[in-house]
Amino acid sequence: MSRKRMRIAIALLLYLPLGLCGADALAGAVFTLANKQMPEDLSLTSWPESWRAYREDPIQRKRLQFSAAVGGFIGFGLPTLLVLSLTNQKKPLHGEARFATHDEIQQAGLYGERGVIIGKVGKRYLVYGGQEFVLLAAPTRSGKGVSIVLPNLLHYDESVVVLDIKMENFAYTSKFRQAHGHHVYLFNPFTTDGQTHRWNPLDAVDRDPNRRVGEIQAIGQVLYPNHNERDAFWNESARNLFLGLTLSIMETPSLPCSLGEVLRQASGKGQPIKEYLQDLISTRAKSNAPLSDDCTAALHRFCATSENTMASILATLTAPLTIFSNPIVDAATSATDFDLKQVRAQRMSIYVGIPANRLSDAALLVNLFFSQLIHYNTVDLPATNPRLKHQCLVILDEFPALGRVNILAKAVGFMAGYNLRLLPIIQSLSQLESVYGEKDARTFVTNHACQILFAPREQRDAQYYSQMLGTYTADAISTGTSRPLGWSNGKQASSSSTHSEQARPLLLPQEVKELGDQRAIITLIHTKPILCDKARFYAEPVFIDRLKRISPFLASVGKRMPTQAELEEAAFVRRELSVEIPRLDLELHRAKVERRMRPVQPDEPIDLSKLAMDLTTLPPVVARDPPTAKEVNNLVDAFVAQLQWTDKVDDDISEKMRPVTEEGKAQRTEKQVDRSLMDREREERDV
Structure with a gap:
């Protein structure tokens, strides 16, 4: 019920006793006038008393009924008609x-x-x-x-x-x-x-093998949407390659799991992309941590295409990811x-x-x-x-x-x-x-x-x-003037107006x-x-x-x-x-991306907050005593890869990161060996 109608209903309830009293008084007055007398000393009980006194008289009975009708109409009928006119107004035409x-x-x-x-x-x-x-x-x-x-x-x-x-x-x-x-x-x-909090869209992806594929595909739908049928094949193929590369990164704890890393992996690391992916699948298959079937299937689907098709798919993949070649965006x-x-x-x-x-x-x-x-x-x-x-x-x-x-x-x-x-x-x-x-x-x-x-x-x-x-x-008034022929001969013009x-x-x-x-x-x-x-x-x-x-x-x-x-x-x-x-910490981020390491100096402070890590991302340890050398190496590599440490002070870090020469090998101790050299030695030993 609208506020207006509610007010009308309340007014009617309040008026009911007043209307009853008014109708009674009016009926008494009309009855008195019908008997050719002046209505004096009237009260609310005048008409009921007259009814009890004269109702047996046929003439007076008719006068009593007529007076009651007049009083009731004036007391209740007129207000009712007024209310109806207010509530049922004609709707304006426009x-x-x-x-x-x-x-x-x-x-x-x-x-x-x-x-x-x-x-x-x-x-x-x-x-x-x-x-x-x-x-x-x-x-x-x-x-x-x-x-x-x-x-x-x-x-x-x-x-x-x-x-x-x-x-x-x-x-x-x-x-x-x-x-x-x-x-x-x-x-x-x-x-x-450099002032920003970080947000990595891949961090939100569930690591459960049964859920992660769907969530990675949801990200792919945003990066490679199907806006038209002409590009549907290329976008679908790019989403497939995106799925394969993202899964390979997730299954490699030593790599940062980010969209920037997806772009870096898509470069092939200096190799043709097909050769790089095939080597990756083959090397991991021989290790204790092979790539998952979901990952290899997606990468194989990409590698099965022709060279021209492969180049177009790769271009489609990297187009929206080039923003992450910006070191600041990559770090953020x-x-x-x-x-x-x-x-x-x-x-x-x-x-x-x-x-x-x-x-x-x-x-x-x-x-x-x-x-x-x-x-x-x-x-x-x-x-x-x-x-x-x-x-x-x-x-x-x-x-x-x-x-x-x-x-x-x-x-x-x-x-x-x-x-x-x-x-x-x-x-x-x-x-x-x-x-x-x-x-x-x-x-x-x-x-x-x-x-x-x-x-x-x-x-x-x-x-x-x-x-x-x-x-x-809105009311519109249009006026017009009509002049009869020969009006200049003394005949006057007539004007009219129209309301609409x-x-x-x-x-x-x-x-x-x-x-x-x-x-x-x-x-x-x-x-x-x-x-x-x-x-x-x-x-x-x-x-x-x-x-x-x-x-x-x-x-x-x-x-x-x-x-x-x-x-x-x-x-x-x-x-x-x-x-x-x-x-x-852009230097720290760059060092992690480039996988640089150096020995810690004895008096060098360490920010322990950067040593925090998620142990669930480490490779599973097989219950065997003693573990194999490869299992130990994989566990240590994954552990060290998560340590967020780099040199922010020494200017000679670039010197320490140069490839190791024969002369350098002789001068360095075993603890000062470059991390990249250790990786190569382990890969050669594994093969």
């Missing part, structure tokens, strides 16, 4: 579109405290709770960051994963979120100062510092920082990041796993720049049930359609129950918004484009559209006060609102609003 009132906004539940801030009406924030998705359509430089993203990062208390193109969001809000109990991470694979994806599977189990804030000038290069990597986020968090429902007690808001700034996220296009209809909440940001509908196609783009938009519309710049979008807002019925009902859009397309930079339109299901103000964080005392509690510099300005220059100084110069991020 609709009755309008913006929502404060009561309707209240009824929609937008004046709550928990949820996504979507705007502001008066002094009250509009907060959209629940699990439904929110879509923001805003052209560039329209204030989408300062009025939607930053306010929510300073308000939303559950987990967030945010695509941070300019890294302004991290600079302004990360320390605040950490202070409120969040684990804060920044994944910035193109960092110029060589290990994992945070678990995407935990975003619903604990409060986490993950900022994916991508410089705007590297967005096209990083699109596939970021696509893979969010694909894994959705893939691993749409397995267990919160109702079946009590650990999943937090909602995760996924803020996707410049969403179309990621390219087509296939899993998102398919999962958008059921993700909300897993407590994953989307807030994608697009510039225009045409931008979204260029990536997903018109049909899928419309489906994607439809699955967002709340849409925030900033003043568009494209005429097509303005027309679409105008149509979406609907029309109302016309459809008028709530906002014309040009009016939509003229909204200005302070206002926005919100559309919700089951609610009239809302015309609201933008909640710009720098103009809202509640958000500035939260930043002042974090930044001594902002606190020093006192009660006044800081200027934009002061906010930028606190965030970017003094860095008082962001958390410290560890730096990549």
Whole structure:
């Protein structure tokens, strides 16, 4: 029941006793007048007393019945007709579109405290709770960051994963979120100062032989999607080779298991790729750790193709992986510092920082990041796993720049049930359609129950918004003048006017484009559209006060609102609003990739945290006493390969890494033998 009808029902219940009394008094008055007497000294009991006194008289009985009918009609009939006229009004011919009132906004539940801030009406924030998705359509430089993203990062208390193109969001809000109990991470694979947390997509792959193939193939689907039938064969073949190389790396503990290593293995290490893979399969088959059937089958399928086909498949494989030839990207994806599977189990804030000038290069990597986020968090429902007690808001700034996220296009209809909440940001509908196609783009938009519309710049979008807002019925008056022939000979002209009902859009397309930079339109299901103000964080005392509690510099300005220059100084110069991020050890990573080693000096400190390792990745030990020399060598090699140690100080490390000459052999002790030489000796001994 609507609020209006509920009020009418309450009014009727309150009117019932009053109407009964009024009808009784009116009936008594009418009966008195019918007997040609003045109605004096009437009371609520006048008519009942007259009924008891005169009901046996046929004439008076008719007068009593007539007076009761008149009193009942006036007391109850007229109010009933009035109510019916109010509740059954004729629908306007062309609709009755309008913006929502404060009561309707209240009824929609937008004046709550928990949820996504979507705007502001008066002094009250509009907060959209629940699990439904929110879509923001805003052209560039329209204030989408300062009025939607930053306010929510300073308000939303559950987990967030945010695509941070300019890294302004991290600079302004990360320390605040950490202070409120969040684990804060920044994944910035193109960092110029080495400050980034690491994320390795292969670390999330289950090592169970029964599950890992499917999860590797899921990564391959992102790297080599089938966008058209023409390239289907090459992409499928590239996914097969990707599966084989990834499995071979996983089954070789001495190699780093990363996408960068997949690229290095695809180079053939100086050999033709077919010869390299065949030697790898043959050598491992003769050892105590042969490659798995899944691995060898995938590699054999690749090697069975012709030379030209093989070259094309290899080119398809390496095309999306060339990004990992960048040492910084390779290091940033060589290990994992945070678990995407935990975003619903604990409060986490993950900022994916991508410089705007590297967005096209990083699109596939970021696509893979969010694909894994959705893939691993749409397995267990919160109702079946009590650990999943937090909602995760996924803020996707410049969403179309990621390219087509296939899993998102398919999962958008059921993700909300897993407590994953989307807030994608697009510039225009045409931008979204260029990536997903018109049909899928419309489906994607439809699955967002709340849409925030900033003043568009494209005429097509303005027309679409105008149509979406609907029309109302407007009275139109047209006038005309008729002049008879020869009117100049003294005959006067006659004029006429015609009244008609016309459809008028709530906002014309040009009016939509003229909204200005302070206002926005919100559309919700089951609610009239809302015309609201933008909640710009720098103009809202509640958000500035939260930043002042974090930044001594902002606190020093006192009660006044800081200027934009002061906010930028606190965030970017003094860095008082962001958390410290560890730096990549690029020298260590390069040494691990190149498999360099040297003797440890007696007085050299060792970072024990770099000696931590996963013992489950070591080769299994056969229960035999004593073990064979090959088993010992394999175990020691795998153990030492996991030690994260390299020389960061000595400048002569390159000298120590040079190939060993005959003169050098004579000068070095057995403990100072180069690791690569030891490997070659062991391989020769094994053969």
